[in-house]
Amino acid sequence: GPLVESGGASVESGGSLTLSCTYTPSRYCMGWFRQAPGADRVEGVAGLDSDGTTSYADSVKGRFTISQDNAKSTLYLQMNSLKPEDTGRYICAAGGFYTGGVYHCKYNRREHFGTWGQGTQVTVLS
Numbered sequence: 001g002p003l004v005e006s007g008g009a010s011v012e013s014g015g016s017l018t019l020s021c022t023y024t025p026s027r028y029c030m031g032w033f034r035q036a037p038g039a040d041r042v043e044g045v046a047g048l049d050s051d052g053t054t055s056y057a058d059s060v061k062g063r064f065t066i067s068q069d070n071a072k073s074t075l076y077l078q079m080n081s082l083k084p085e086d087t088g089r090y091i092c093a094a095g096g097f098y099t100g101g102v103y104h105c106k107y108n109r110r111e112h113f114g115t116w117g118q119g120t121q122v123t124v125l126s
Contacts, residue, residue: 003092004023008120008122009123011122019032019090019120019122020075021075021077023075025073027103028050028094029094029096030093032044032107044107044109044110045077046060046064046065046066046077047066047105048066050103055106055107056107057108059085060079060086083124084126087122087123088122089119090119093117097112
């Protein structure tokens with residue numbers, strides 16, 4: 001598919017991990033969501049507008065950083081100080097609504113995203 005995640009692993013609590021998502025080159029807004037084990041819904045984690053504006057869930061602020069390398073067509077999620085509650089399938093998404101020359105999205109608005117990856121599993125061991 002157009003979005004392919006990688007980098008998921010099992011890691012000790014307090015550890016760090018960086019997820020990657022390769023995408024078809026575009027100017028869209030990008031984001032990361034996660035689905036906890038047994039959960040019906042996905043939870044928004046971080047969003048990145050096409051002008052570089054970021055948004056984060058309160059639960060990950062100060063610990064996670066979303067970024068992208070357009071030359072490599074790769075989106076990243078740097079995760080530090082991982083906690084067991086961060087366990088889940090992390091899914092990359094692309095989309096956004098276009099206004100003022102920028103594709104905007106908000107990390108917790110699923111409707112802002114139209115293209116989704118398959119996800120990569122992160123397990124944080126307590």
